[in-house]
Amino acid sequence: MRRMESLPEDYRVVKTRDGVVILRRADGQLLRMQPDGRLAPNLSVERVQDYLRVSG
Secondary structure, three states, X not given: OHHHHOOOXXXXXXXXXXXXXXXXXXXXXXXXXXXXXXXXXXXXXXXXXOOOOOOO
16 A cells, blocks of 8 residues: 555556556556555557457
8 A cells, every 4th residue: 555655646546456456657558566566567468359250
C-alpha cells in the first residue's frame, strides 16, 4: 500500500485480482506491481482474429 501512495499521479490502477495490481502509465504501458512493491512489465496479449467465421 505504501508503494501505491508513492507512485506518480499519471499511474492509474487498471485492475486488481487475487492480490495482483495492474497499473497503466501515461504512455499506455501496463505494469504489474509485485508483492514486494516493485513494478514489472505486464505480459502483453496480442489481439488475434478467429479463423472460424460463422455466417448467420
